[in-house]
Amino acid sequence: MGSFQGHALPGTLFLMVGLWHIWSAVVRHVANPKAFEVRVWNPVPGFHGKLKYLELYVVTFGAFLDFCIELLYSTHLKFFVNGVLNPSHLNDFEHSGMLFMFFLLGAIALLSEKSSFVSLPQGALCLIAAAAFCAEYLLFYFHSTTHKGLEGYYHLVLVLLVGLCILTTVAGALYPNSFPIDLCSGIAITLQGLWFYQTAFTLYGPMLPDGCKLKDNEISCHLAESAVRGELLANFQLFSLVLGVLLLVVGSYGFAASRYGGSDLRSMHSVQDE
Template identity: 30%
Template sequence: MGTLAGHIVPGSALALLGLWHIINTVQAYNLKGATHFRSCFWHSFTSPLSKLPYMELVLIVAFSIFSIVMQVLDYPLFSFAFKLNNYEHATMFLHLMIYAGFTLVTAVIHKSDVFFEVSGILAASVFCQELFLLHCHSADHHGLEGHYHWLMQLIVFVSLLSTLSTTIFPSSFPSSLVLSISVMFQGLWFINMGFVLWVPAFVPKGCTIQLGRGGDSDKHGAVMCGTHKARLRARALANLQFSWIVAGIMIFVACMCLFSPKKAKPKVQSINYERLDDRVAEIPLSVGGFKQVNYP
């Protein structure tokens, strides 16, 4: 993942996954209402042409396997070079594959509701391992690169907390929405990191890319800033990018909540029916039967 493509590809996948969950979560809440809403860790895909209910989980499993193979084979060299950072990245995708694989099986056998909490625990383990491996990475991220990865850990931590909250409180719309937002945020931040840390045109002023030794396949370098002032400016720009991405996501979510289809309101009883009911209530009811007459 220490390349531009290594950030763009998984970042795009995460961003699309988060976007997919935001749309479905908001629509489900607007259509079902607060009393009938229930969180989902995956959403079925339906289209006018075909119905592929498990496509999300199938794509996650396939993408995880593909990413593990690419990391183990040390793309683009395709050799079994034992590099710790590659195996750390592969381990992240391993936990993702375990979660998606288990959830897919439960969906196929129609027991998603029964094992909802188990899927939530497995989803939480994905973010837990991601946070652990980012914090204890074998590659020593320092300087500007380290600051970007530190901000990334904040996003993953929010994903972890929101996943646990969604598992414990499945009817909580805020928890489900924050989880979807954080997943999309992870993807967009990965993409942003790829451009800023690996494309010279996007490197902050006063900083340069220092590639590591070992050729093009081992471009695990870092962005180095020449002066303390340039380093502070680069970190401030990273903080601004962080806030701007959050603002963009919040604007999109707000628009989704306002303009997505809403639950139809129950029809109000007409005035004529109300008046008829009032008239019926005023009619006296005869309770007694025929009255017996006694002659002397």
């Protein structure tokens, strides 16, 4: 079982990174489609380059902050009981491992960019990102906390979205010049962040379906019809989020093309029209 804050914090990080990934991929493509390259992270312009590594700092320190909350605050430093790992906080330890992988991703990318000791290409960073998403996938798939009923359904959708993140990041390493793959990666990360928020508001907030309630740290529905209605509602929520993100992508592409589109983009579109 989780909490509203436990889903909202990682949801915020994934949502910020995903939206920035979408916008950056679109701008880079419309500016110069022939030289497009898949990127795990994207520099932030402005302030004479002082914000260049902002995305990496958000990933690194955001994951580290959440890691400390899960490992230090949630466990109250009670790591062992009677000489064995505290069984009451196994889910906190699992979350910490997942977050540590994303911390490593950000730290390695920063080290690669800001030092001469390690210089990794974007393809290698794609595989490291895929490893972090794999750790997240395995965490939610083989969770020590048994997710049942409506809660299990929301976490099943989350597992599918994480799997999509794995596929797009691995594909980015295999096809380093594919704009659709880079764009799909940003969409998958954004949807994961939004679904974290949706889970928080539905299971631990004001959007809990009628006939279901949160009691004794567990979601229970009085009737089977209530559980089915909750799952159908989850399907509608997922559809709405996907539709909203796709509309956002189309709008972003149109705006970016009108503002940053170069002659290469116009010539490419003219050739496609012919």
